[in-house]
Structures are given as C-alpha cells and as structure tokens.
Amino acid sequence: MSAAEDLADDLAGRRTQRARRAGLLEMFIGGRWTSSGEQVDVRSPYDGRVVGRVPLAGSSDVERAIASAVRGTAVMRDLPAHERSAILKRTGERLMERLDAIADLLSREVGKTIREARAEVQRSAGLFSWAAEEAKRLSGETIPFDAAPGAEDRIGFFLRVPVGVVAAITPFNVPLALAAHKLAPALAAGNSVLFKPTTATPLADLELVRALVDAGLPPDAINAVTGRGSTVGDAIVSAPQVRMITFTGSREVGRSLTSRAGFKKLTMELGGNAPCVVRPSADVSRAAGAIVRGGYAIAGQNCISVQRVLAHSAVYAPLIDEVADRVKKLRSGDPLDEATDMGPVINGAEAERIEEWIQEAVGKGARLVTGGHREGTLVEPTVLADVPLDCRVSTEELFGPVVAFYRVDDLEEIVRIANGVDYGLQSGIFTQDVDEAFWLARRLDAGGVWINDVSTFRVDFMPYGGMKGSGYGREGVRFAMEEMTEIKVIAWRLRAPQM
Numbered sequence: 023m024s025a026a027e028d029l030a031d032d033l034a035g036r037r038t039q040r041a042r043r044a045g046l047l048e049m050f051i052g053g054r055w056t057s058s059g060e061q062v063d064v065r066s067p068y069d070g071r072v073v074g075r076v077p078l079a080g081s082s083d084v085e086r087a088i089a090s091a092v093r094g095t096a097v098m099r100d101l102p103a104h105e106r107s108a109i110l111k112r113t114g115e116r117l118m119e120r121l122d123a124i125a126d127l128l129s130r131e132v133g134k135t136i137r138e139a140r141a142e143v144q145r146s147a148g149l150f151s152w153a154a155e156e157a158k159r160l161s162g163e164t165i166p167f168d169a170a171p172g173a174e175d176r177i178g179f180f181l182r183v184p185v186g187v188v189a190a191i192t193p194f195n196v197p198l199a200l201a202a203h204k205l206a207p208a209l210a211a212g213n214s215v216l217f218k219p220t221t222a223t224p225l226a227d228l229e230l231v232r233a234l235v236d237a238g239l240p241p242d243a244i245n246a247v248t249g250r251g252s253t254v255g256d257a258i259v260s261a262p263q264v265r266m267i268t269f270t271g272s273r274e275v276g277r278s279l280t281s282r283a284g285f286k287k288l289t290m291e292l293g294g295n296a297p298c299v300v301r302p303s304a305d306v307s308r309a310a311g312a313i314v315r316g317g318y319a320i321a322g323q324n325c326i327s328v329q330r331v332l333a334h335s336a337v338y339a340p341l342i343d344e345v346a347d348r349v350k351k352l353r354s355g356d357p358l359d360e361a362t363d364m365g366p367v368i369n370g371a372e373a374e375r376i377e378e379w380i381q382e383a384v385g386k387g388a389r390l391v392t393g394g395h396r397e398g399t400l401v402e403p404t405v406l407a408d409v410p411l412d413c414r415v416s417t418e419e420l421f422g423p424v425v426a427f428y429r430v431d432d433l434e435e436i437v438r439i440a441n442g443v444d445y446g447l448q449s450g451i452f453t454q455d456v457d458e459a460f461w462l463a464r465r466l467d468a469g470g471v472w473i474n475d476v477s478t479f480r481v482d483f484m485p486y487g488g489m490k491g492s493g494y495g496r497e498g499v500r501f502a503m504e505e506m507t508e509i510k511v512i513a514w515r516l517r518a519p520q521m
Contacts, residue, residue, distance in 0.1 A: 046075045047228045049248050051083060052090040053241025058083060064225055067133035067366045067399045068357055074131070074225045079249035084257040087216055087245040091187045092263050094214030094242030099184060101240065106210055107157040112237035113206075114150035117143055117230070124229050128198060129357045131223045133365040133399070134320050136358050146202040146230070149482050152499045153206035160211060160503060167513065178513025184212035185287060185508055186265035189258045191279075193271045194222040194368055195323040195421075201227045203482070204268045205234070207502035209243065216264060217246040218255055222368060224248050251275075259283050266506060270325075273419070273444075273491045289495030289505050291487060293325045293419045294447030296477035297440040299462060302336040304452035308474070309337075310344035312450070313425060316476035318352060318403045321367050322423035325492075326448045326477045329420050330409075332430045332439060342407050342427055346392045349403045366399035367422055373399045376422035380404055383413045383426070393423075417443055433462065441467045446489035448477035469496075 048055040058077040066073050077083075098106075117124065121143045128139035160182055167176035190204035197219060208215050219227035231246045247254050259267060259282050266287040269279055276292040298316070300309050316328040333341050357365035367373050377396050383406055384390050393404030401423055409416055409426040416426065430436050440449065446467040452474055453459050463471040469488040472479050480486060487496040495505050 045072070046077075047225055049077050049079060049083065049087075050228075050231050050235065050244065050246040051087045052245070056083075062221060064131050064221075064223070066130050067368050068130075071130075073127065076221070076224050076228070076248040078221075079247045079254050081253065081257060083249075084247055084254055084261075087247045088187070088258070088261050088263050090242045090245050091214045091216045094240065094244070095184070095186045097240045098209070098212045098214050098243050101212065103157050103160065103212075106212065107154045109234070109237050109239050110150045110154040110157060110206060110210060113230075113233050113239075114147040114154070116233035116236055117147040117150070120229065120233070121147075124198070124226050126358070127229065128223075128226045129365075131225050132194060132197065132320075133357050133368060135362050135365050136360060138320060139357075142196060142199050143226075145482065146198045149199065149202040149499065150206050152483050153210040156207070156499050156503055157210035159500075160507070162509070165511065165513070175516050176513050177516060178511060180509050180511045182211070182504070182507035183510050185506055186213060187216055187263055188213045188506055189216045189218070189261075189264045189267045191218045191255060191258070191267065191269045191271065192220060192227065194220045195320055195325075197223045198226045198230060199482075200270050201230055203497050203499075203502065204270075205230070205244070207497075207499050208268070208506050209234075209239070210499070211503040211506045213266075213506055214243045215245070216258055217244065218258055219246070219248065221248060221250060255279075256282065268495075268497075268502070268506075273493075276493060287505065289487075289497065289502070290493035291325065291447075291495075291497065292491060292493040293421075293445065294327075294477070294488060294492050295329050295417070295419050295443045295445040296326055296448055296450070296468075297330045297332055297466070298328050298450040298476050299436055299440065299452065300331060300333040300337055300341055301451070301453035301455065301458060302334045303454040303458075304337060305454075305474075306337050306341050306344060309452040310341055310348060312452075312476045313341075313345055314348045314352075316450070316478035317425040318349070318364055318423045319478065321364050321401065323367060323421050324478060325419070325421075326480065327421070328425055328450070328476050328478065330416065330440075331425060331427045332436050333427060334431050335429055338427070338429045342391060342405065345425065346405050349392055349405055352403050354400050354403065364403060364423060367401055368399075370399055372422070373401050376401050376420065376424065379414045379420060379422075380406070380424060383409055383415045386410045386413050388413070388415075388426070391427075411439065411442070419445065433458070436462065437465045441465075444491035447492040448472065448480075448488075450476040450479075 125139040393402035
C-alpha cells in the first residue's frame with residue numbers, strides 16, 4: 023500500500039469514528055465506510071426518539087457499490103472454502119461478543135422486546151456458524167456418462183460454482199437474522215454481496231457488516247448501501263451486473279421487483295396468512311400456549327405468525343377461552359423493559375391499519391374477545407372469534423398482534439378455507455390422529471406444515487419458503503447455497519491407450 027493510500031485510510035478511519043460519535047452509521051462501499059450529503063434519522067417506534075442516523079445513498083453511491091461487488095466476485099471465487107469458513111465462523115463470534123450492544127440497537131429500532139432482540143442476535147450468530155460448516159461441504163457429484171449409448175468414452179462430474187453478485191434486500195421485522203439468512207450462504211458459496219437493508223431498521227444490519235469486515239472478509243466481497251427503495255433498490259434490482267436477487271418483504275413489493283429484475287435468479291419470500299388447525303383430539307392447553315407464542319411475538323409482525331385458527335366445535339370455546347386468558351396476561355409497553363412481553367408495531371400508519379382491519383371484522387360480525395384498541399403504536403394483543411371469511415383479517419396478511427378464530431368441523435372445509443388465500447408459507451395442525459394429520463398435511467398449500475405445533479416454528483438449516491403468493495425459492499443455509507450457485511459440468515473424453 024502506498025503512502026497516499028495509508029493516509030486516505032487513516033483519514034477515513036478518523037471520519038468514521040467522528041460519525042459514530044455523532045450517531046451516524048455509515049455505508050460500506052468499495053472497502054471503506056462512507057457517508058453522503060443527505061441522511062435520515064432512524065426512530066424508535068415506541069417513543070419516537072432518534073436511535074441513529076444513516077446516509078441516503080445517491081445513484082453514484084450505488085454505481086460504486088456495484089463496481090466493487092463485481093470486483094469482489096473474482097476475489098471470492100478464488101478464496102478457498104476453508105478461508106471462507108473461517109471468516110464466517112469469526113463473524114458469528116464477533117456478533118456474540120457484541121450481543122448486548124446489537125440487541126439494544128435491535129430493540130430500539132424495531133420495537134421488539136429486548137428478550138426477542140437478544141435471541142435474534144444469538145440466532146444470527148448461529149446462522150454464520152452453520153454457513154461456516156456448509157462452506158466446506160459445497161460439492162457436486164460424478165456423472166455416469168456410460169449410461170448413455172455413445173458416451174462410454176467419457177468420464178466427468180459437475181461442480182457448484184458461485185453465481186457472482188448476489189443482491190440481498192431485507193425487511194424491518196427480523197432485520198439481523200434475515201440479513202444473516204442471505205449474506206451467510208451467499209458468502210459461503212463464494213459470491214460477493216450487494217446488501218440493501220430497509221431504511222426503517224438498518225442499524226443492526228450495519229453492525230453485521232462491521233462484524234464481517236472485522237472477521238477478515240475481503241473488502242469488495244460486501245457492499246452495504248442504505249437509502250430509499252426508489253433510488254437504491256430500483257438501481258440494484260435493474261443492474262445487469264447483479265446475477266441474483268434474494269428478497270424478503272411484502273407480496274406487492276416482491277411482484278414489482280420481479281417485473282423489473284430482468285434476466286436474474288430470484289428468491290422471493292413474500293409473507294403469509296398462516297392457518298392453525300385444531301382438531302377434537304388436540305391437547306387444548308398445548309395448542310393455546312403455542313398459538314399465543316406464535317401469534318404475538320414481535321407484535322405479530324412475522325410472515326409466519328399465527329393469523330387464523332380453524333378449530334373444531336368440540337374444542338372451539340375452551341380453546342378461545344384459554345387463549346384469551348393467556349393473552350390478557352401479556353404485558354405490552356417499553357421494549358427495553360425486561361418484563362415486557364410485546365412491544366409496538368413499526369409505525370403509526372401500521373398501527374392505524376391494524377386497528378381498521380379489526381374494526382372491519384367486528385363490523386361484519388366478528389366477536390371481539392379481548393383487545394382491539396391501540397395507543398399510538400401499541401396495539402393491544404387481540405383475539406377475534408366467529409370471523410367472517412370476506413374481511414381482510416381473513417384474506418390478507420395482517421402483520422399485527424391479532425389472532426382470528428373460525429369454527430370449522432369438516433376436513434374438506436378446513437382445506438378449502440386454509441387454502442383459500444393467496445399465501446402458502448407455513449401451517450400448523452394440532453391432532454392426536456396420525457391419519458388425520460397426514461391427510462391434512464398433504465393437502466395444505468404451504469412450504470412447511472407442523473403437526474402439533476404452530477406455523478412459527480423454524481430451524482435455520484431447514485428448507486424454508488412458500489407457495490403461491492408467498493414466493494418461491496428456498497432459504498436455510500444449504501438450500502440457499504444451492505439457489506446461489508450454478509451447476510458446471512466438466513467431462514473428459516478418453517481414448518483407448520496404445521497397447
């Protein structure tokens with residue numbers, strides 16, 4: 023490195039330290055932490071206080087990030103698997119070293135409880151540990167060419183090779199873990215990453231980028247650009263240098279994104295409206311506990327949150343009573359308070375929308391069992407019973423702390439109602455009848471069906487993704503790596519040796 027480059031790095035480091043003291047978390051472009059002229063405050067959804075600030079990137083920032091990511095593909099392609107693995111392992115360790123500080127950021131910017139935030143940091147660190155292992159297991163297989171007449175003189179195999187530049191676009195609700203679900207497998211597979219966190223909750227994500235850099239990731243292998251979707255997101259999505267887009271967000275944004283992406287690989291996780299079926303043989307108390315855990319975590323802002331409960335008449339009333347009793351005991355409020363069970367939703371507009379959907383359901387005949395009101399961004403955990411099928415609570419993704427109950431006895435009717443929405447991410451079934459369980463599981467339109475559990479169950483190495491309007495492609499470290507690689511066949515034509 024030249025003296026001029028040393029001086030530039032020193033000045034950049036000093037500027038970064040000053041920016042962090044002022045509450046500004048910079049972007050990472052071309053191997054340097056950098057800012058821009060315009061910035062935006064990141065505010066707590068609970069009390070509106072400024073948690074931090076991030077730059078609003080312009081078109082020139084995006085162009086520099088894309089050029090850097092292209093350079094990074096050559097570096098990552100030649101980086102041995104054991105080195106990629108070591109970097110990812112160290113990244114997980116860095117996250118755990120900073121657990122409390124990052125969890126505090128997460129709780130403040132998202133509004134999730136501090137307990138939920140700590141669990142998310144731990145989960146994200148675990149994802150990098152999984153990816154570190156899978157980086158050493160990425161392989162192809164031999165091809166039996168002699169199974170085809172005329173190809174007896176060939177021997178060969180296929181490899182999985184990185185796609186190149188992977189653009190990762192993430193949402194507000196589980197920002198750190200969903201970023202880890204995209205960045206860790208992309209890097210494990212030997213790609214470079216162009217990362218755009220949501221402007222609503224980018225702070226913990228930028229700390230993740232810092233952990234990667236501190237762990238020794240080559241500078242051009244990761245670029246993180248903050249800013250508005252209309253400026254940053256559109257430019258990234260349409261860039262021909264980007265080979266793959268992995269996106270988690272709303273169905274509407276996902277559909278718009280796919281229409282602009284052009285000739286790219288896509289993995290889309292676009293939300294859900296998860297059903298939970300409870301049959302006469304079910305353990306009601308077990309089902310009620312799971313429904314409350316699955317329906318109100320992160321204030322219901324989870325694409326696999328329990329939204330609809332289709333319960334048999336024999337268990338309908340006692341199940342609602344027990345769920346309501348448990349919900350009434352949930353403590354809402356300051357997410358940094360260790361005793362808080364549920365924090366706010368992400369902003370006032372979303373809180374008003376959720377309240378409006380509750381009122382629509384009640385106006386059409388639903389019974390309000392408990393909750394239903396809001397104070398600012400704090401929406402009461404709500405239980406609705408006897409919900410009509412033609413209201414938005416029944417048909418759309420609610421993304422709030424509301425669980426709706428439906429009395430449904432007939433198995434065919436359960437399938438019709440459960441599948442009667444344009445989502446198919448995950449589902450739950452509570453029953454002790456094995457034949458009934460598998461009959462339903464085979465007929466529910468969902469990427470995952472959990473028997474005697476709710477839709478929110480997920481382990482990070484399993485294949486995860488949806489059907490219909492819930493998107494396509496699969497996450498889960500090994501399965502994401504398969505999405506983020508391409509198959510290359512290498513074969514050798516042999517000649518008979520001279521005797």
